[in-house]
Amino acid sequence: MTVRRLAPVDAQTLWMSAAVPNDQFLLYGFGGAMADPAGALDEIRRRACECADLSVRVRDTGAWRYPVWDRCAVDAAQFVTHPDGTWAGCLAAAARLVANQLDPWTHPWRLHVFPTVDGVPGVGAGCVVLLQISHALADGGRSSALAARLFGRPGAVPAVPAPAARGFVRRSFAAAQAHRRLVRDSDAGLVPPQADSRPALRSNTQSAGALSLRTLIRRRDQLPGTTTVTVGVLTAVSAALAGHLRDLGDDPALLGAEVPMAKPGVRRANNHYGNVGVGLYPHLPSDRRVQAIAADLLGRRRRASHPALAAEASAFAAIPAPLLRWGVGQFDPDRRSDTVVGNTVVSSVHRGAADLSFGGAPVVLTAGFPSLSPMMGVTHGVHGIGDTVAVSVHAAQSAIGDVDAYLDRLDHALG
Structure with missing residues (x-):
């Protein structure tokens, strides 16, 4: 991989992380405790060295x-082994890791291994x-592909082209x-209007x-609704979150969610998605x-395809670096707003077939925990692998x- 400059959207994400931490945490559970975690990590490190996107750091x-993005060696410090424990203890340890964000100028990823965990859903010890x-x-999609490469899925992760500069x-x-x-097409009813803000x-x-x-x-067939996994979980989150907030004294009549959605067209940056607002309609x-x-x-989706x-996006991809740096510098994380795009985040990623393994142990589940932000204190992850879906909550x-x-x-609403 030759030296490639960050696309503006990726640079914006990098610079914003100083004010709003945004590391992603992708969890994978494997059936069976590790007899030889050191050997398994040697194999993971070999795969990382063979993957161009995992052998870089920011310069x-x-x-x-x-x-x-500059080439660098995969370092032993990127692999951290934690003590044995329980599933609940593993999640608690992961929550503490949120405060220990990465330094992308040294290494932009790290692997945490819990070799023996009791109570892994579906398998017990794992x-x-x-x-x-x-x-x-x-x-979310690209990080899942990179993780799959580490855990043995064949095939290279497609390269992202160098960004336009002029x-x-x-x-x-x-x-x-x-x-x-x-605006004209929206006024004429040819495309849906922009999503409404919510209290x-x-x-x-x-x-x-x-x-x-x-x-x-x-399991996928256990989720409510007859459409997609995402819609089924959004339906359950609507009922659960509306009831919970109502008991806390809020009026959830206009409850909505912010949903990350892949952009149409060719990927031209590491981050190729946008957040959209959808209603949750708890009264229905x-x-x-x-x-x-x-x-x-x-x-x-129809509006995003206009x-x-x-x-x-094309104009933003050519924005000069000093202008974008200045814009990011104007962000005030302490500023509050009475209206929002959504009252929670629901991020949904299908991570493919259950064809991954670690040290010979097969994958049994995967989960993710979308970051919190100054205006978002509760997020949900929906992550599937094979026929298993994990619905996760990250909350302050x-x-x-x-x-x-x-x-x-939420457990009751999911059925």
């Missing part, structure tokens, strides 16, 4: 230019591996023209107090709620109160 090139990875290096003024003019067309609720409280990670495991019966949520997601969004005490009470509601 700054001055305030007037974008940083670059092994848990947690991949911590800088969001600048990969979004044409900001021209592209900005084209984006402005395309936006006027989007901020307790779940949007700035994170304070203990951080908690929890998981619920289901379950069957109508499923239909309304599915319609909202379809509407967001040429104006591609023109906007200030935003959720009793996390186990909320988990009981």
Whole structure:
């Protein structure tokens, strides 16, 4: 891999991490305790050395230019072995790791290994591996592909092309023209309008107090609804979160979720997604709620496919580094808003077939815990591998109160 400068969206993610930590944590559970974790890690390290995107770190090139991805050796310090314990203890340890963010200028990923874990859902005694990875290096889909490469899935992870560096003024003019067309098409009903903002609720409280990670495991055919896994989980989150917030004194009538959605078109950055707002419609019966949520997601996809969004992305891809640095520097994490895109995040990624292994032990589940932010104190992850789906909760005490009470509601809503 030759030296490649960061795409603007990846640089923005990198620079924003100084104010809002955004490392991703990808959890994989394997059936059976590790008899030879050192040997298993040697194999993982060999695969990492063979993967161009896992043999890099960030190198700054001055305030007037974008940083670059520079080649570097995979280091032994990127592999951390933790004491044996329980599944609950493993999740508690992972929650503590959230405060220990990576330094992408040294290494943008780290692998945490829990060789013997009692109570792994579905298998009892097992092994848990947690991949911590800088969001600048990969979004949810790409980080899952890189993890799969480490755990033995054949085939290379497709390379991301070098970003465009010129044409900001021209592209900005084209984006402005395309936006006027989007407004006209929205007014004419040809594309769905922009999603409405929603009142901020307790779940949007700035994170304070203990951080908690929890998981619920289901088979795909156990999830509610007859559409997609994502819609089924959103339907359950609607019922559980609305009831929980109502008991905390909030009015969840306009409850909504922020959902990361892959962008259409060719990937031109490590991060190739956008967050969209969807209603959760807690007042509707379950069957109508499923239909309304599915319609909202379809509407967001239709709007995202409008040429104006591609023109906007093209202009952003050519933004000069000093201008973007200045813009990121204006962000104030302590600033509050009365309205939000969503009252929680629900991030859904299918991680493919159950064809991964670690030291010969087969994968049995995978989970993820979307980052919290100043205006988002409760997030949900929906991650599937094979026929197993993990629904995860990442929450701050200030935003959720009793996390186990909320988990009981969500468990019931999932069926």
